[in-house]
Amino acid sequence: MNLYPINAGNFKLDGGAMFGVVPKSLWTRTNPADSNNMIDIAARCLLIEDSDRLILIDTGMGNKQSEKFYGYYHLWGDDTIDKSLAKYGFHRDDITDVFMTHLHFDHCGGSIQYNKDRTLLEPAFKNAVFWSNDKHWQWATQPNRREVASFLKENILPMEACGHLKFTSLPKKDLLKNSALGFDIFFANGHTEKQMIPMIRYQDKTICFMADLLPTVGHLPIPFVMGYDTRPLLSLDEKEKFLNLAADNNYYLFLEHDAHHELITVQHTEKGVRLKEIHTSKDIFNL
Template identity: 65%
Template structure:
């Protein structure tokens, strides 16, 4: 097995929205904002090469939305999904499976692209299966008012129409040791219904793709949940249970949304779990 971090692009989000009830005077210590209160956000994917299977976890925002749409998110930097794949010797046509932690546009927008004459949409990974779970698919395709702007039909329906959509089979437990893709999965309901966090052991280290349970290093303390979470009290309960396991089992957190930190370990303090050591992927696995 080999793992590769895939940088699909960077954008910005409102710091207050990303930290909910936490005051700016506190969150800006770890996530400084610009004059418009916007903080740096990454859309970092993870590529798993395992035998004949090449699994991409999340796909970023993509590039098919309008300039007006992207104008809300202040895209910055020069990362792209294709360039990042190419840097590791891969092309999007090599991808056999796309695993989506959830279907908010910043996690699955890159899964779908315009067709050649821009009259409709098609999967951006023509040889891949697209994996979500049945509960979340129903949640996303019949959205509540709060999340409707995050679940875009053009990101979702082409997966089903192409016949490439698949559902992960669930045991019903919060932590599922087995999945069709060979890794374990945490199921979390606080941010959105049945968000899935992959847990992977690689070179003796077990890491968890933290997605929107812990978007950045600044979100490690339990009350620091985003204003986007649909069930914030549940998010805190899920995070507490997850963090306890992470401390006990020395799990490493792989950050999808932290533009400046890729991975970290945790330590236990009187105030709960806190960041211990921050690593780049290169430092941790290739030094």
């Protein structure tokens, strides 16, 4: 098995929204804001090369929305999925599976694209199966008023229409062992219904793709949860449980949204679970 970081692009989000009720004087220590209160955010995906499968976890925002839409998110840098794949010798047509942690636009928008004359929506990975779960799919296709602006129909419905959509099994509790894609999945419901956190056994390590359960290093303290979370009190419990597991087992946490830190390990301290070490994909994945 080989792992590769795939940067689908960088953007900015309001720091207050990213940290909820936490005062700015605290969260700016780890996530500095610009004059508009915006902080740097990445859309860092993960590619798994395992035997004859090439699995891409999440796909970023994509490029099919309007200029006005992207104007809200202050895109920066020149990273794209295609550039990142090409860096490691791959093309989007090589992808066999696209696993979506959840269907918010910044995690799945790159899964669907317009055709050349922008008249039809089509899969951006024409040879891939798209993976979600039935509980989250129902949640996303019948969105609540809180999340309706994050679940965009043009990102979601074409996956089903093209016939490439599959659902993972759901666990009895919160952990699905050895899913159809070969990795364990931790299910979390605080951010959105049935968000999936892949836990990949790589050599002698466990690499956890943290999605929105832990967006950045700055979100390590348990009360530091996003204003975007639909059930913030549940987020507190889920994050605490997962971070304790990570500290106990020395999991490597792959940060999707931290623009400046790729992987971290954590440890128990008197203040709770806190940062142990910062790592790069180059070192951990032997790139």
